[in-house]
């Protein structure tokens with residue numbers, strides 16, 4: 001996508017060595033493609049896992065919406081990889097526990113509260129506990145729905161055990177402990193993408209505030225989602241591994257800390273960035289996606305809390321830590337600033353989103369009217385090639 005990781009990622013050897021010196025364990029690395037069944041089977045034969053945490057999928061909705069080739073590649077990559085894991089479990093590690101990363105985006109934004117995977121439903125006088133309907137919003141998100149169905153079915157027919165983690169949007173740079181206590185060893189940094197396809201909302205806002213670009217809200221910015229810092233994501237995966245379900249059980253965890261609108265989050269980043277001497281501005285741009293911008297959103301998230309999940313409540317300190325980690329890499333981010341504005345549209349066309357004119361009307365998210373003529377803004381509009389009809 002023309003982007004790069006905002007944080008430099010050390011060589012794999014350096015990362016393994018640093019992990020060993022800091023945490024006292026040598027990680028075993030095998031590189032291979034999960035869609036290659038032989039690779040997966042060889043790995044299972046070698047390791048005979050007790051637990052499998054499966055994060056190896058393409059995670060990008062926009063990437064999957066580029067065209068037919070990308071849509072089909074994402075679906076094949078994600079679904080085939082998971083199918084290989086399920087069959088390898090059946091044949092080589094039937095007692096093992098699969099912790100599979102799904103996404104809260106599988107549910108979409110129904111006008112109902114969202115349970116954790118299943119709900120009781122009454123229809124024509126009969127009752128049943130059924131999978132909650134999924135209404136995904138991209139080919140990527142549908143690939144995760146298809147995965148969920150396949151994992152659920154494999155548990156039923158093969159007697160496997162699995163936890164399907166409906167993860168919210170992840171942000172942050174510090175993945176062990178909590179942010180304030182554990183500045184990351186730079187050699188252990190994981191990727192932090194900020195391009196339109198692989199950068200998640202808060203990571204992108206943080207990179208934008210570091211290089212003085214406006215924090216760009218899609219449309220009204222009233223889309224509400226569940227978010228969690230990466231250290232909490234790690235905490236939840238560890239809890240799931242430590243508390244496996246029974247053989248044959250397929251369970252679903254909704255994994256997020258709290259729900260926020262995109263405007264609320266941008267305002268939080270802007271507040272922290274201002275406290276750190278940056279000059280953040282929040283602006284609305286055309287929404288390249290087809291999604292509801294005003295909607296009900298009230299998902300359950302009790303299962304992980306019942307296992308002892310302790311959410312990081314202090315988003316501000318998490319954001320401050322992220323900005324501290326990103327600021328030294330200002331130049332790396334600034335050199336690729338052009339990847340920040342989205343151009344992948346849900347109708348299959350490519351056109352950079354223009355800035356939306358006029359007041360946001362919500363009043364409380366710190367969104368400015370575009371101050372005409374300020375550095376960068378008109379340029380970005382011109383770059384977008386958007387006409388002057390309300391958008392510039």
Ligand SMILES: NC(=O)c1ccc[n+]([C@@H]2O[C@H](COP(=O)([O-])OP(=O)(O)OC[C@H]3O[C@@H](n4cnc5c(N)ncnc54)[C@H](O)[C@@H]3O)[C@@H](O)[C@H]2O)c1
Nearest residue numbers: 032033034035055056057058059101102103167168169170
């Ligand atoms: N980041 C988020 O906010 C978020 C939210 C919800 C769910 N998820 C899910 O979490 C998981 C990890 O996401 P991430 O954000 O860390 O993405 P990421 O791109 O940083 O990590 C995914 C990794 O999987 C690898 N991969 C992809 N296909 C593979 C294949 N066929 N064989 C081997 N490796 C393969 C990629 O090379 C990459 O290293 C994904 O399943 C994603 O759908 C992420």
